[in-house]
Amino acid sequence: MWANTLLLALRSIRRNLLRSFLTILGIVIGVSAVITMVTLGNGATLAVQNQIAGLGTNLLQVRPGQRLGPGGSGASAPAFKDTDAEAIATQIGGINAVAPEARTGATLVANGRNWASSVIGSTNEWLVTGNWRVASGRVFTDDELRAGSAVCLIGETVRRELFGSREALGEQLRVRQMSCEVIGILGSKGQGAFGNDQDDTVLVPLKTLQRRLTGNTRVNTLLVSMADGSDPDRVKASLSQLLRERRKLADSDEDNFNVLDTKQLGETLSGTTRVLTTLLGAVAAVSLLVGGIGIMNIMLVSVTERTREIGLRLAIGALEREVLLQFLIEAVVLAALGGVIGIVLATAASIGLSSVMNVPYVFNPGVNLLSFVFSAGIGVLFGYFPARRAARLNPIDALRHE
Numbered sequence: 173m174w175a176n177t178l179l180l181a182l183r184s185i186r187r188n189l190l191r192s193f194l195t196i197l198g199i200v201i202g203v204s205a206v207i208t209m210v211t212l213g214n215g216a217t218l219a220v221q222n223q224i225a226g227l228g229t230n231l232l233q234v235r236p237g238q239r240l241g242p243g244g245s246g247a248s249a250p251a252f253k254d255t256d257a258e259a260i261a262t263q264i265g266g267i268n269a270v271a272p273e274a275r276t277g278a279t280l281v282a283n284g285r286n287w288a289s290s291v292i293g294s295t296n297e298w299l300v301t302g303n304w305r306v307a308s309g310r311v312f313t314d315d316e317l318r319a320g321s322a323v324c325l326i327g328e329t330v331r332r333e334l335f336g337s338r339e340a341l342g343e344q345l346r347v348r349q350m351s352c353e354v355i356g357i358l359g360s361k362g363q364g365a366f367g368n369d370q371d372d373t374v375l376v377p378l379k380t381l382q383r384r385l386t387g388n389t390r391v392n393t394l395l396v397s398m399a400d401g402s403d404p405d406r407v408k409a410s411l412s413q414l415l416r417e418r419r420k421l422a423d424s425d426e427d428n429f430n431v432l433d434t435k436q437l438g439e440t441l442s443g444t445t446r447v448l449t450t451l452l453g454a455v456a457a458v459s460l461l462v463g464g465i466g467i468m469n470i471m472l473v474s475v476t477e478r479t480r481e482i483g484l485r486l487a488i489g490a491l492e493r494e495v496l497l498q499f500l501i502e503a504v505v506l507a508a509l510g511g512v513i514g515i516v517l518a519t520a521a522s523i524g525l526s527s528v529m530n531v532p533y534v535f536n537p538g539v540n541l542l543s544f545v546f547s548a549g550i551g552v553l554f555g556y557f558p559a560r561r562a563a564r565l566n567p568i569d570a571l572r573h574e
Contacts, residue, residue, distance in 0.1 A: 182505065195470040196510030198463025199550065203514025203543045204521065206453050210539045211522040213449025215531035220445055222532075230268070230398035231301055232408065233432040234415070249428040251390035254378055256418060257297075260394065264410045266402030271297035273393040274381050280374065281346040282334040289330055291347055291374045293381025294395075301395040309341050309356030312377055320379030325356035327371035345374070350384045352376060363530070404433060461550070463510065467503055468554035496559045503555020504548055511547030515540050 186192075236249035257272040274293040279286055292298070296311045306325065316323055324345060331340050340354050361370040382389050398407050408431055415429055518540075526533040 191470065192506060195467055196463070196506050196513070198466045199507050199510030199547050200463075200514045200517065202458075202461075202463050203511050203547050204518040207515060207518035207539055207543050208521045208525070209452040209455075210449055211518070211534060211536060212525055212529065212531065213445060213452060214534040214536060215522075215526050216529075217445040217449070218534055219531040230400070230402070230404070231434045232396040232398065232411065233434065234394040234396060234411070234429055235392065235432070236429055250419065251392065252394055252429075253389060254391055256391070256415065257295075257394055259414060259418060260396060260411060263414060264407065266399050266407045268397040268399040269297040269300040269395075270397070271295055271301045271395040272378055272391040273298060273395055274378060274386065274391050275393075276381065276386055278347050278374075278385065280330065280334060282343060283336070283338060285334050287330060287333045289372050289374055291376060291381060291385065293376050293378040293385075295378060297397075298375065298395065301397040304361070305359040306356045307359040309354070311356060317377045317379065320377055320383050322350060322352040322380060322384070323355045323376070324352045325358055325375040326354055327358045327373040328360040329369055329371040330374055331357055347374065347376070348385060350380075352380070408433070463547075464507070464550035464554040467506055467551060468558060499559035500552065500555050503559065504551035507551025507555075508544070508548045511544040514547070515544060518543075 234252070236251055252272065254272045257270045261267055261270040271294050276291050276293075277288065278291045279288050295317055298304070299306070299311065307328075309325065311325070312321075312323065315321070324347070326334075326340065326345065334340070334345070335343065340357060343354050344351050345354050346352075358371070358373075358375070363369060376385075378391075396407075396411065398404060411431060412427060416425075416427065419428060421428065519535075523533050
């Protein structure tokens with residue numbers, strides 16, 4: 173009975189291919205929209221997590237000012253000193269590495285080309301806190317750090333823009349009026365969490381930047397990498413207490429520095445993208461309901477058109493449940509077919525849009541399966557009323573229908 177009923181349903185669908193396609197169009201759009209939105213949202217969440225992780229492992233960024241953002245009074249707060257980084261490294265437990273960081277913008281000149289970039293002054297610990305690797309060359313020696321030697325490590329973007337296909341190691345790079353030797357090339361990290369190009373940078377010893385470029389001993393940021401397994405709350409509390417003592421703040425004074433935990437930032441941004449993904453998926457799911465209503469309308473029209481056929485089947489002995497099952501299977505097959513087409517289109521769209529948006533493609537079998545099951549459920553839900561109406565027709569009245 174099941175095979176015969178399914179065959180009758182498929183013949184009916186094939187008899188009106190154009191109408192069947194238009195019937196499932198709403199389901200196709202709904203399923204593809206839901207899967208595409210959720211897939212892109214998951215990809216964006218993963219991209220944010222990767223970019224935050226690229227800032228450093230268990231990283232704390234300490235900056236002058238009472239709070240982050242506009243009105244943070246960072247300009248009036250005293251800057252840090254490189255001795256603050258040394259004190260943190262020696263007096264606080266659970267620390268993996270500490271790096272003082274000072275920045276300035278400068279025009280770089282080499283190989284007959286020039287390029288505006290960011291110049292960072294720090295120590296070798298800066299590479300540890302930021303999860304940087306040296307693709308070629310070497311890091312600074314202790315003598316170079318103490319003496320403020322004219323040496324530098326450059327990012328991949330700087331290497332590409334200034335040296336092209338030429339070998340950059342050992343070449344001279346002019347930063348403003350200072351000429352420094354390129355001793356290392358940093359491994360590429362790509363776009364940062366805030367849209368910046370992390371590879372567009374030059375790293376020099378901190379004392380080199382202070383003496384030859386900025387002319388002051390200001391340290392803009394302290395980068396603190398916590399050891400694996402350490403208690404972040406305890407480390408942050410100890411860090412705040414130490415800095416308050418070193419900056420001579422009274423008990424009644426507010427902190428004139430702020431501590432940013434990149435892990436918490438990553439969790440916050442990931443949570444935000446997940447909420448937006450859920451919201452977009454819910455909005456897209458509304459079109460599934462619209463598609464279900466379309467199936468019900470077309471099935472009602474089909475019942476009206478095939479009244480005499482239904483009456484004939486009932487007159488020759490077909491049971492009500494067989495007629496009910498036939499029309500219900502037609503609705504489910506239509507909805508399921510729409511779900512399959514929607515999944516195929518969503519997969520293609522997700523792969524293409526992920527490439528355009530520069531986010532990873534994350535295949536989620538659960539979402540695809542749920543969308544297919546939901547589309548089939550839509551067929552059952554909205555196909556039952558027309559099927560019941562067909563099954564309850566009076567055979568005599570149905571045969572008289574014109």
